[in-house]
Amino acid sequence: MDADGIHGQLDTLILATLQRGEAHGYAIIAALKESSGEQLDLPSGTVYPALRRLERAGFVAGKWTQASGRRRRVYAITEAGSAALAKGRADWLALREVMTAVLGT
Amino acid sequence: MDADGIHGQLDTLILATLQRGEAHGYAIIAALKESSGEQLDLPSGTVYPALRRLERAGFVAGKWTQASGRRRRVYAITEAGSAALAKGRADWLALREVMTAVLGT
């Protein structure tokens, strides 16, 4: 699945990934690909701006690190981010209920 | 749930409702409220423009009718609309799989 199929769930997906442990952007993309069973393959142009939005919102905290010459910006989820994830998860479950009821699936 | 929780599934919800039979805008809003177990309450400013978009796209066909003095625009799903609904349903199921896998729910 490419990025236009996630329909507003991008932040929730990223926060859910970060709750398993801090990670940098490239690793988040790889983790989402892996945890989705190779179904999700998000472009960097989608994920990096999202991380900056989340950082501005106070949901993640970023810090620069160095790994074998390559600079990395490693993000960790904050308390506010955990709360946002909880809300995102609840919103998702509500949507799932409605879609299930209407589609009859 | 208000309209900002449906995240790109509006067209699919409307098409799914119309596949049970033709209906006018106001009835579609009521039907979605009913079939979702009173969870969905969409504002007219969301549904009516969506119906016009769907009509422009050829997914629904509208015709004016009269019922006890009130004019109604009754919409019926087209063949192209059925195909779009099938795709919308498939896209939704794919998203649901990914979300379930990543959220672990």
Place this chain on the structure above:
DNA sequence: CTTGATATGTAGCTCGCCTACATATAGGCT
């Protein structure tokens, strides 16, 4: 004779996400 339900629609706006591009280092292959 006013209020609420029925019924449709527009104007203006915000924001999420996409596409395409730009940049840089490390490691392996030839």
Place this chain on the structure above:
DNA sequence: AGCCTATATGTAGGCGAGCTACATATCAAG
């Protein structure tokens, strides 16, 4: 030495969905 791929981060410009608020009209009930 030179090239390609993987790793890694980011910007510019743009589109379109759906929201908020508003405007309009008829019918039924109190």
